[in-house]
Amino acid sequence: MFAVLKLVCLLFALLFMGAASAREPLKLYMPDAPPLTLHHYEGGHGMVGDVVLAALARLGRLTQIVAEPWPRAQARVTNGRNLLIIPLSRTPEREDQYTWIASIMLLERAFFTLDEPVNSFAEARQRYKRIGVGMGTAQVAILQREGFDDSQIVQLKLGENPARLLTLGRIDAWFTGVPEALYIWEGSEHRRQNLRKSPTLASTGLYLACSKDCDAQLVEALRTAIGELEHEGISQRLREAYMPLQPDP
Incomplete structure (x- = not known):
């Protein structure tokens, strides 16, 4: 089932690649923080990464994954425009620094x-x-x-x-x-x-967030795509594929 989901995501990306190629790829800042986000893993990009990339594929948007030290990535996204970041906990200290698009999971x-x-x-x-x-x-x-x-x-x-x-x-x-x-x-x-x-x-929600200065249409489109993936049960299956073993009591 997981392999099928990966294929579906790939097909979405290929289907819309022609339309997306005319636009600049969206930058997605994410750390290598397994199993939430993964940079170099043949099975996917993690519990949060796979859901967000599937949503972006539904929009036909090419994505450039950016790896920077986590504090620097947060500062760059906060001060930039239309820059995406995951997995970001929605805390009181961060509330006014980002555009909060959608919660991906509870951590x-x-x-x-x-x-x-x-x-x-x-x-x-x-x-x-x-x-x-x-x-x-x-x-x-x-x-x-x-x-x-x-x-x-x-x-x-x-x-x-x-x-x-x-x-x-x-x-x-x-x-x-x-x-x-x-x-x-x-x-x-x-x-x-x-x-x-x-x-x-x-416990806090892990969000897909964007720069404070973020295109409203992009925010709404991503919010809708993530909602659809959750409603269809795809997000849950993608997350479950990375669930680790539980420790002994």
């Missing part, structure tokens, strides 16, 4: 450790001296809003391996999206160790 976040998990932010503030989070991600703002000291928040650059840092004891916990943690852990050399997960302590 649950939790603490991951190798010992007994915490049950609340309050417990985590007391127990953890160093918490790994992705640089420029919503996780940073969430922890700051929950009263964590900046000295407790270790911002990891793209390419740093949080699973390895956790096993080496360089961070006490890893605060991230549940799909990301499970996907990375399953593919790491440390997967035989028992990764422990706290209850879900925060």
